[in-house]
Amino acid sequence: MGAMGVEYESMGESSDKYPFLDLESDISTRIRHIAGIPNATVILTPTPKGVEGDYGVPVVNVAKQAGLNPTELSGKLADELKNSKNSWIESITLEGPYLNFRLDANTYGQKVINQILEMGANYGHENIGHDDKVAIDMSSPNIAKRMSIAHLRSTIIGDSIANILMATGFEVVKDNHIGDWGTQFGKLIVAIKRWGNEDEIANSSDPVGVLQDLYVKFHDEMDKEKAFQRSEFETQAKEGGAESVPGLSDAIEQISQTIMKRKKIARKELDQEKILQDALDKISESELEKEGREWFLKLENGDQEARRLWKLCIDLSMKEFEQIYDFLGVKFDVVLGESFYEDKLQDAVKEVKESGAGKTSDGALIVDLEDKNLGVAMIMKSDGASLYMTRDIATALYREKEMKAKKAIYVVGEDQKLYFQQLFEILRRMGHPIGAESAHVYFGMVSLPEGKKMSTRKGLVILLKDVIEEGIKRARVILKEKNPDLYKSEKLRNEVVRQITVGAMKWNDLSQDPKKPIVFDWDKALNFEGNSAPYVQYQAVRANKLLKDAGISKEDLENPESKDAPRVYQSEAEHQLVIALAEFPKVLTEAQANYTPSRIANYAFDLAKKFSAFYEKVSVLKADNKSDMLARLRLAAATLQVITNSLALLGIEVPEVM
Numbered sequence: 149m150g151a152m153g154v155e156y157e158s159m160g161e162s163s164d165k166y167p168f169l170d171l172e173s174d175i176s177t178r179i180r181h182i183a184g185i186p187n188a189t190v191i192l193t194p195t196p197k198g199v200e201g202d203y204g205v206p207v208v209n210v211a212k213q214a215g216l217n218p219t220e221l222s223g224k225l226a227d228e229l230k231n232s233k234n235s236w237i238e239s240i241t242l243e244g245p246y247l248n249f250r251l252d253a254n255t256y257g258q259k260v261i262n263q264i265l266e267m268g269a270n271y272g273h274e275n276i277g278h279d280d281k282v283a284i285d286m287s288s289p290n291i292a293k294r295m296s297i298a299h300l301r302s303t304i305i306g307d308s309i310a311n312i313l314m315a316t317g318f319e320v321v322k323d324n325h326i327g328d329w330g331t332q333f334g335k336l337i338v339a340i341k342r343w344g345n346e347d348e349i350a351n352s353s354d355p356v357g358v359l360q361d362l363y364v365k366f367h368d369e370m371d372k373e374k375a376f377q378r379s380e381f382e383t384q385a386k387e388g389g390a391e392s393v394p395g396l397s398d399a400i401e402q403i404s405q406t407i408m409k410r411k412k413i414a415r416k417e418l419d420q421e422k423i424l425q426d427a428l429d430k431i432s433e434s435e436l437e438k439e440g441r442e443w444f445l446k447l448e449n450g451d452q453e454a455r456r457l458w459k460l461c462i463d464l465s466m467k468e469f470e471q472i473y474d475f476l477g478v479k480f481d482v483v484l485g486e487s488f489y490e491d492k493l494q495d496a497v498k499e500v501k502e503s504g505a506g507k508t509s510d511g512a513l514i515v516d517l518e519d520k521n522l523g524v525a526m527i528m529k530s531d532g533a534s535l536y537m538t539r540d541i542a543t544a545l546y547r548e549k550e551m552k553a554k555k556a557i558y559v560v561g562e563d564q565k566l567y568f569q570q571l572f573e574i575l576r577r578m579g580h581p582i583g584a585e586s587a588h589v590y591f592g593m594v595s596l597p598e599g600k601k602m603s604t605r606k607g608l609v610i611l612l613k614d615v616i617e618e619g620i621k622r623a624r625v626i627l628k629e630k631n632p633d634l635y636k637s638e639k640l641r642n643e644v645v646r647q648i649t650v651g652a653m654k655w656n657d658l659s660q661d662p663k664k665p666i667v668f669d670w671d672k673a674l675n676f677e678g679n680s681a682p683y684v685q686y687q688a689v690r691a692n693k694l695l696k697d698a699g700i701s702k703e704d705l706e707n708p709e710s711k712d713a714p715r716v717y718q719s720e721a722e723h724q725l726v727i728a729l730a731e732f733p734k735v736l737t738e739a740q741a742n743y744t745p746s747r748i749a750n751y752a753f754d755l756a757k758k759f760s761a762f763y764e765k766v767s768v769l770k771a772d773n774k775s776d777m778l779a780r781l782r783l784a785a786a787t788l789q790v791i792t793n794s795l796a797l798l799g800i801e802v803p804e805v806m
């Protein structure tokens with residue numbers, strides 16, 4: 149129990165190690181006791197604007213459950229709190245059923261600050277996960293395509309969620325599920341062979357861009373060939389009848405049969421013209437398409453040339469992706485691309501069949517999810533080819549069986565929402581717990597202010613490299629103006645510029661609700677005054693500088709004399725800072741429960757603002773006496789620690805200087 153829990157120790161409340169959580173559970177215990185409801189809990193809420201105090205206790209629901217008058221319940225609680233000795237509560241304001249209270253920044257503050265300085269980087273951590281293993285499916289760009297801003301978001305958000313889960317007692321496997329398999333690789337190989345030059349590609353400044361362009365060209369050419377072929381066939385059919393076009397009659401018959409069966413109609417009810425058009429589509433395969441299919445088959449069968457070219461694409465792409473990961477400081481535990489599951493697909497397909505989840509339709513294996521409004525998912529095409537879904541099923545089974553993961557968290561764009569609902573439902577039907585446990589943490593589109601969408605398909609992608617370069621350029625300009633001395637030392641400057649740019653970039657993704665589409669705006673991201681990483685970083689740097697200028701050692705800050713210094717935190721700025729510092733463990737728990745790094749970012753911004761107010765209003769180095777100075781330095785040291793811990797969860801570093 150916390151400092152005030154003396155009377156209720158026997159009630160079996162587990163001991164929370166953080167003062168704020170102690171306070172919350174202590175008040176819950178009291179309310180349970182007064183209301184006679186054994187498992188009631190209350191969550192402390194910030195007091196409404198204009199009301200005196202730090203927290204309010206919402207009792208209305210509990211009172212209702214207990215059949216009590218809320219005003220009476222609050223009154224009784226207030227009496228108890230007033231009478232308890234050793235309380236952190238400084239004052240209570242009762243307004244009808246509303247009980248608000250203010251904490252004593254000194255007793256409560258000393259406890260909180262001691263704890264922060266003792267626990268350091270571990271302050272706020274908690275064992276919620278009990279070492280349960282979680283796979284984080286993150287980043288996952290596609291080979292031979294530039295990494296898009298969506299993949300960047302997945303990398304940043306996934307990394308932060310991984311940090312949050314690790315800090316809350318989960319065992320995390322960060323898994324980069326690279327898109328390195330599928331029929332598109334057959335097409336790419338054809339494109340390289342026809343129009344590419346391997347040396348030129350490898351030596352280009354943008355090899356992945358070149359590969360992507362080759363792929364786009366393949367599609368353009370294929371569409372052209374196909375349209376040409378189709379119109380040839382159409383003319384031929386109109387002049388000489390369907391029989392004069394090879395394969396057309398068969399295609400017409402096949403399509404007719406399918407429609408008659410599906411719609412349960414007679415042959416004479418068929419729309420002949422529509423069927424002719426569909427049949428023409430079906431048979432008008434371009435030479436390119438055929439070649440692409442053949443090369444993919446070769447790739448699947450281990451043909452040396454096919455494997456070599458495929459591997460070349462992987463190497464060139466990974467080299468570029470790794471530059472981005474290095475820049476961001478993001479590491480993975482495993483990089484198991486889709487191709488890793490190639491030899492596990494047959495088993496997965498077999499299991500889908502044998503579990504009864506799937507059924508055969510026109511030679512293909514499907515899972516009908518119409519009853520859940522999730523459409524029909526294709527697991528294997530009639531020609532035996534696997535799909536993205538097949539590989540994801542195999543991946544989930546592997547994670548469950550081999551990695552021993554309890555769940556997987558997929559950090560992937562919103563456009564795949566239905567897809568992941570299908571995947572989870574299929575796994576559930578197959579009887580795998582990982583299906584029900586897993587989550588799709590999605591995010592919306594990112595656009596640049598000009599309103600361009602990020603789509604890799606048509607080569608519209610805005611190069612991530614450009615974004616990074618632009619960021620560095622801007623950070624440099626700002627730094628030059630803010631700290632000309634620092635600007636002179638090139639090595640330090642480059643390091644700080646990188647920390648600021650990466651911070652700004654990550655903050656942009658992590659501080660907002662990822663479900664909403666966002667606009668990426670460097671002016672906002674690098675605004676030192678506003679809601680930005682540099683602003684928060686800067687407050688930490690200020691706290692650090694204060695400690696350095698005071699020439700104080702870590703031991704001095706832990707000096708028991710200073711720990712118990714009497715009534716030192718008298719200003720509102722100090723009070724607010726203490727209250728905020730104590731809330732960090734709770735914020736982390738909430739971020740874990742909802743997979744919301746934005747909870748941490750918003751908290752860090754708020755804390756930084758409170759520190760700034762403290763810094764500007766309260767004398768630290770010029771305090772009246774040594775003990776006041778020490779107490780305030782302790783507050784600064786604790787704030788530096790908590791900002792550092794918050795930013796670390798977001799994958800953002802605190803620079804030495806700024």
Ligand code: ARG
Pocket residue numbers: 285288289290325326327540543558560
């Ligand atoms: N490579 C995919 C894409 O770019 C994302 C993969 C997400 N992860 C997964 N297990 N499906 O769209």
